[in-house]
Amino acid sequence: DDGSYLASFVAEQVGEAKLSVSINGHQLRGSPYSIVVCRNYPAIDKPSKIVNNNGSMGEPWGVAFGNNGLWAVADWSKHCVYILNDKDELVKQFGRKGSVDGQFSCPRGVSFDSHNNLYIADRDNHRIQKFDVNGNYLLQFGSVGSSDGQLQHPCGVVVH
Numbered sequence: 001d002d003g004s005y006l007a008s009f010v011a012e013q014v015g016e017a018k019l020s021v022s023i024n025g026h027q028l029r030g031s032p033y034s035i036v037v038c039r040n041y042p043a044i045d046k047p048s049k050i051v052n053n054n055g056s057m058g059e060p061w062g063v064a065f066g067n068n069g070l071w072a073v074a075d076w077s078k079h080c081v082y083i084l085n086d087k088d089e090l091v092k093q094f095g096r097k098g099s100v101d102g103q104f105s106c107p108r109g110v111s112f113d114s115h116n117n118l119y120i121a122d123r124d125n126h127r128i129q130k131f132d133v134n135g136n137y138l139l140q141f142g143s144v145g146s147s148d149g150q151l152q153h154p155c156g157v158v159v160h
Contacts, residue, residue, distance in 0.1 A: 057082070062110035062121070062156070070133065072118055074107040081107060081120060083135065094135030099125050102137035109156035121154040128157055 020032040058077035065071045069086040080095040081104075095104045109121035116133045127142035128151070142151040 061108045064110040064112050064118070066112040066116045066133070067114065068116050068133070070116065072110045072112070074110045074120060076106040076108055076123070079104040079107065081110065081118065081131075081135070083133070092135050094131070095120075101140065102129070102131075104129075109154065109158075111157045111159045113159045119157045119159050121157045123153050123155055126151045126153065128154060 018032040020027070057073075058075045060073045061076045062074040063071065070091065071084050071086075073082045073084070075082065079097040080093055082090060083092040083094075085091050095102065095107065097103065097105060099105060103125075104120065104122050105124035106122075107120050108123045109119075111119045113119065117138065118131045118133065118135075120129045120131065122129050122140075126144035127140050129140045130138040132138060142149065142154065144150060144152060146152060
């Protein structure tokens with residue numbers, strides 16, 4: 001009830017997996033989740049209270065870990081992204097509901113590249129947006145459709 005989340009995940013192998021999440025013995029809505037493990041990441045082994053400008057996290061969806069000790073969480077119901085440090089402290093929050101550069105409509109997937117730039121699957125805007133680690137907009141690609149270069153409600157993004 002206090003907004004804390006305890007998450008722990010240690011991948012035994014790369015590939016497709018199911019991730020089941022429970023809070024106080026109650027299955028989280030939508031759990032178990034189908035995920036793809038691309039490489040092993042450090043476990044989150046302590047509670048994290050992520051507070052945004054409105055006082056609490058909405059509905060987190062995507063999580064990614066950078067190679068600089070930072071990690072990112074996409075909050076699809078509050079249309080924003082949180083950047084946290086290795087002490088689980090909020091470093092930056094960016095984004096709001098909208099369709100112009102740097103705004104989101106139900107962000108889902110999140111991925112860091114090797115330079116710690118963030119790629120966000122902006123689901124209802126049918127695009128992927130790229131930001132630097134400070135949350136500054138860099139570029140986007142995709143538009144609604146099924147032709148080359150077009151997307152329909154992207155929910156995930158993986159950058160190698």
